[in-house]
Amino acid sequence: MANKKMFKKGLINAVAIIILLVIVIALAVPFIFYSESLQSNKEVSNVLVNNYIYLKNLQINQVTSGHPAIVYNGTYVLMVYTNGEFVPPSNLTITEMLYFNQDKWTEIPENYPIVISVDKSLSLPSYVKGDPIILVSSLGNIFYLTPGSEIGPYSQSGVGGIEIITQISNSSGTLPVSTNVTTNIYGTFKNYTTPVEFPNITGSFDAKVPEYVYYENSKGQIVTGVFHNWNVIGKAKLNSTNELGVNVQLEGQPTIVIANYTPVLSKVELTINTNYPGSICLSIDGKKQSVSNMQQTIYVPAGFVNITIYTLQGNNTNYESEGIIEHYQFSYVEYNEAQYITTSEIIFVPPNSDNNYIYVYYQNNYNYYQICLIAYNDTCNDNIFIGGVGYNYNNSYWIIGGNYYFNPIVTFTGSYTQGAITVCFEYSNGTTFTYNFPKIPDYIIINQPMNIIVYYNVTIYWTPLSGE
Template sequence: MAMNMKGLSNVISIIILIFIVLVVLVPVLYYVQYSSQYNTVTQSIVNNYVYLKNLQISQVTTGHPSLYYNGSSIFVTYSNGTFVPPSNLTIVSILYLNSNGIWVNVTSVKYPLVISQGQLINLPSYTSGKPIIIVTSLGNIFFLQPGSSIGPFATAGKGGTEILAQIYTKNGPLSVSANVTSNIYGSFKNYTTPVAFGNQTGTFIVKAPQYVYYQNSKGQIITGVFYNWIKLGPATLNSTTSQGVKVTLQGQPLVLIANYSILTTTVNLQVNTNNPNVPIIVNIDGSNYNVTGSSTIQVTAGYVNITIYTLQFNDTTQNQSKGIIKYYIYSSSTYNKNTYIARSFIIFVPPSTSQTPTVYINYNNIYNYYRVYIYGYNLPGSVCLILNNTVYNYNYTQGYWIIGGNYSFDPTAIFNGEYTFGAQTVKFEYSNGSTFTYTFPNIPSYVLINQPMTISVYYGETIKWYLL
């Protein structure tokens, strides 16, 4: 009986041990299996993300969509028709590099911005000319300088020919507008870059100008001289260093960039005014200069921005002691037989010339101020002289500066209940020696002021009043 009990005890112990092993082993096996599945899923997610991220880079660089930044706007175009249906590009941030060297988010754009077709993204003016970074939802970062693109850029449907112009500087390219001539549509016509054409096949000629310019917000100008053509995409050019080239398309999108180098030659520019007495202020390429009569200013050859700051002035240098101040107002400027009415204009100064280029700034003498002395005699009290509704006090020893012209003449009077005391005699004495005298009741109602003069008014009893 004891042996049977001992055997039963051993069986129970084995069962309990097996139970404990199962209790511990099953969660361990489950954990191992779950961990394996988790790692597999995680790795799959990572691999899928990397694949999509790399696919997006491939799509953008092959034109689905292409990105072009001209310094103020982002052109997005699907220039590669091999992706069907079109792939979306989700932009979660656009950053620009501010003047302090800090990347700042452009908050005026509504994020996320989903791109599914060609469109134009306008950026605020404070980003103009600044490098930008486009951040996508997949974490891709696309860096763009003004005038640069990623992918074959063309605004004409699924592909075409795009002609751009840029000035290449040490800080990167500056996108500029240039007038190019081309017969891409048969006859030669002028086009302003950036310009897009639907052509992907055929042969045409395009000619770029020798000089272009870029103007910043301070009015400073950078002039570019043609250097070469940059070709993005398959095509044949008979030359890359000539302004005019023959282009043969090969059935795929093409971007042609007219590339310019900075013109750094300095030349002397002469600035003359038709008033040799009074200094005027002229702003040339963002710097102010005082010009009196004639001045020679060194400028960078090419396009020069000129702004006239002095639009009016009084010339007191010669005749003020004689009682005359001449008033001048800006009229026009002339350069190289061209006349400019606006106060701000751009001229072209060639790098080399046998004669000194000269800008003539012209002013018109619109009117003059004349010193007028006004004297009153036998004044009956608080009386004054009124000219065109302006009151002048008698006997002001400094005299008055009055613009030349015809003036209504009104020497005021006083009534004391019996007599009116007014002007009995008026005398106009001009600087040329002319004198005109008038007596009551023939006092004139106007006076001509066309030179320095003296007005003398003699008061007395002019009208006697009787009580009825």
């Protein structure tokens, strides 16, 4: 009896221990997973923080290495890529600019963020000029400059050299533009595309820029600039600041010459003509326009205008009741006696001009014609092949004009062959051609609405061979 009690007591203890282990494991497993999740999140956070610190330090290295260098002369803030071999290349994004206003830092109004990817000059308001400024980047870096200072390799002394840039300046900031500058800096006059650098250059030369330039954004909208003046960052003498062509006298120091343009704000009348008999869709500087009745007059910003044709082809159904549908395909655009075969072009409409016309031409490259198929005495329910396509009789179809293989189907019944014995081509202009078996043609010319009439009958009788 004592042994039995001891056995029961031991069994109870074992069961209790097992239950306790189950409870401990049930509590420990979620805790382990939770601990591992905390550790994983901590590792991810550390990676993000380390990556941010790396990018922030990389940006500082880029600027101090000239990618881009930042120059402040009290009037302009110039971003210039003096080191073209920095790896990896990246943009500098400015989220805020401030100037020291008496006893506090005040934000300079601009269209933020300002993304710098090429050489660019930022013109400061007149009340800022001469004050210290701060540039804040998207990565939180702060660049402090005073008039005449720079960050990065942009030396104000050396053997010389010059960079020519062009930009459109307005109240909301500057827009960098590329255009041709004609200069004899290397002896003979040649065209170069701005921004352009000429290192290790001294002496004098002539340079000329066009009267109008343009900036196009990602939506196809265009801002036209008209020449305003020249500005110099560094030391150089210009014989004029308000002429398109100037003589530049370098003084042995690196210099930047800026051709400034102001936006053209006037509008002019533009008449769009087309030979397309329906309505066409196009866009003017990214804004869609519809032209109906073959002519439309609109007002557009003067200067450079982006014309994009959206209607590249279409059908004219004005003559559908007569059995003709005309197909048109875009051909070219004509403006000021010049032809453009591409669907998107930038044209120049002079300010204060009138009688401005643009022509959008289409080619009627083919027509659909209504073809009626009629069969008589077709006891075998045959059909007809035109151009390799089977058509059923007693129906009408729209078929593109052209020369086609022609074959009325024949049927072998076992004792005879039923086929076309007479074929009539009745054209809409009143012309009729009739052909009889066996001289039925194997081709057909479709160049207008027509009826194809096929008369069926027995063409061949067959007699079975009997054996002896």
